[in-house]
Amino acid sequence: MSPVVEHPPAHLLRRWVLDVSVTLAVGALSLPPLFRDGRAPSTAALVLLVVLTVPVVLRRRYPVAVFGVTLVATVVGTVAVDQQLAGLAVLVALYTVAAQRPRRAALTCAALLEAAAVVAALTPSELDWWFALLTLSGLVAAALGLGLFTATRRAYLAELRDRATRLERERDQQGELAAAAERSRIAREIHDIVAHHLTVIVALSDGAVAASAASPARAAEVMRTVSATGREALTDTRRLLGVLRDDSAAAEDGAQDTGHRPHRPAPDLHELDALVHRVREAGLPVVHEVQGSAGPLAPGLQLTAYRVVQEALTNSLKHAGAGASATVRLRHTPDELAVEVSDDGAGRRGAPVGSGRGLVGMRERVAAFGGEVEAGPRPGGGWVVTARLRPDGAAVHPVEVAR
Template sequence: MTWLVRGERSVGRPWRRWIFDGTATMVAFAVASPYVFYDDRHNVAPAMIALVAVHAPLLLRRVYPVPVFAWVFVAASAAVLWNDHVIGGLGVLVALYTVVATQPRRTASAATALVEVAALSAALTSSSESRTVDALLLSGLVGLATGLGIHSWTRRAYLAELISRAVHLEIERDQQGALAAAAERDRISREMHDIVAHHLTVMVALSDGAAAATASSPERGIEVMRVVSETGRSALADTRRLLGAA
């Protein structure tokens, strides 16, 4: 079982997806931005730069799901350790959702466990009096992102299965059509062989008889040759009928 699945190609990607991912990136950045203004120990500018560094890669989350998740997770963790007002939690959840929705279950499980451990560690080691509530809240958010990702992955897998079945049925239909056409050609070939062989046999026998009868009875020879002509016309008519029916 593979650990990674290639993301979408950046070239030729629908512009609607770029707009959607850009909007999601800006929303995650906007949600995290107000917290930096409550910090009295650090300048706002470096904190905003840190937030940009955390959230900007989300624009490529569906092109490089795992690298973007790794970058966002590490950058968000480093940023919050440097300044606890630089919170990139929503960006991490968006990146986690993308990994769960697009990658194999092993990778998705590893990413979920990593974020869950980090969230619980951050909540339980904080100085807040509501550490337990914070831990439950963060754990619930991780579960929500994971659940949405699983739903999206299941839907993708279902659609892929439907497409695979449709392609398989189309191939099977084409194969059956080819087999039927081959069987029909074989039938026509056999019938033509029988018709031509039968009439040619009759014509050869009549021709031999006509040649033998001409010396003693020219009229009899002429009559036999007429029968030969009729046999040839009958063979031609049968052949045309057979080809016309095909």
């Protein structure tokens, strides 16, 4: 797609007005030398002046051709006409070549004009040859230098515009990459939250149905747990999706919703007991063991460890089968945090049936902290998931903690 130009007709009109003005100025400044001897200029001198001046109006479109015409007209006028013609037009043409054409073309035109200046300086006149040579050479150098300066400045400004365009494009690309990473993170969070809570709700509901006939009170208690688990899942989902709204929309919603409450913090290792308790209530006995002393851990690392345990226990609930039990072990060392979740479920002998998205999400989370995840069957039945996280590991994809 071609770049958008602001008001191109007005821009072209200004350029033509400027070129016509420069041409008229060159012609006006070239007239006085023709009256230097006190006599009217000849017809040949006026014709040469027109030939010398008129092409200047086309100097932007045909810079080299205009320079050639003005140079030839200046030399012919100096040699064939018995009246002096000013060389202002050829100097303007040289400036235009230097400003718009490659440097090699500018230097070539300047060399030709300098040669003509040397010949003109050595021609007998009222001025000393060295004074005339210095004057003419100085004018050639000034026109060339001013043109090269204009070309350099124009190239510098073009580079700045190009750099600004590249930076804007890179900024947009970085924004798209950040948005894609955020969508991936939110997808993992939603998967963990929805899969775990729905699994717990299904297990509790089955238990409530089984207990409803024999123990209505127990069934009612289980259903209250189902309700609490559903509300917690809804709260977590609202907290997670709240990061997708901008501040203004969130403020507007909060002003209109009288029941708006601040988002709860992201879960950490302190909430593992509550997680284990929910899984136990869903029908899977869980043993929670902690080895070593936990030092200060980053919120993102604690969230990652919590999600690993949550995903592994959810899979155990789904696939371990009746009569299975699970064990959650956390081992704190100065160099790493090791998380192991295993079950002895006889209901599965191989890999669990599923999309595999949970395991992929676990690996991505743990890899962000320089760790790794291993998952596979246990000898004699069951499944074990082991994750090792390094508190000081450089995060390749930093995990943001949603608030």
